[in-house]
Amino acid sequence: MPELPEVETVRRGLEPVMAGRVIAHAQVNRAGLRWPFPPQMAERLTGVQVLALRRRSKYILADLSSGESLLIHLGMSGRMLISGAQLGDFHHDHPAPAKHDHVVLDMEGGARVTFNDARRFGAMDLLPTAGAEAHPLLAVLGPEPLGNAFDAPYLAARLAGRNTPIKTALLDQHLVAGLGNIYVCEVLYRAGIHPERRALSLSADETARLVPLIRDVLAEAIEAGGSSLRDYRQADGELGYFQHSFRVYGREGQPCATPGCAALVHRLVQSGRSSFFCPHCQR
DNA sequence: GTTTGTTCCTGAGGGC
């Protein structure tokens, strides 16, 4: 379930095999994923150079020499598999084509990037690089949580008057872009705020506390991803997961991680998604 | 404008 840190880790993993390289051949194996692919996507990708790889929220943008950018969203189960590249001391051959390999990019020099997505919640699109932020998927996004525009006054203004649970509010990509279910659970745990608290009920102090905690959790997860990159784990697709560091997510029934707290982690469902929390530490 | 519910999709895991 890629959220901002995982997407950033994938972007960093793709950079050495894609940035500055020409896409020698693009193969598109189906008409689309979540949405139809743009017309002639394979042709528009073939023979163009990748100038840079950027990230906005959970989206990766590959700026191309054609003046277009390839927008990539991994959805729930999307993975970018790298093969045939020189990664440290290892040389990976291309694996046999696998089920759910939807888009295959063969780079000049021999590296191959395969977009594999079993649940097909992912997406790809092509848009003009100039004014890319006007794309419908990007235009509505809130600020980057690691950027300067995301600060306590901004968050306070956006939470004011909202009766929705704070858990749901932080998942809203229009409010802040890049947080998903896992990291919101982790952030609220660290902040000591119950996921069912109404957004408007948060004190100024609680709101201000959330901002650096959001930055911390994401930065730590990106750092953990960076560790996995150094272990050359790109080839198996398991890029940068923070899962060994989860304190509440997926830990229902297990003891709270806070020293001295004897409570067990609880789970509840909000907006159809699981929230994990400590009923003692989070109020 | 806000909030909730529905939809898309497949693989994993539990129960029997």
Place this chain on the structure above:
DNA sequence: TGCCCTCAGGAACAAA
């Protein structure tokens, strides 16, 4: 061993 059932979730969209 295998079948059936439920669940996981990002984001658009519809509806209240």
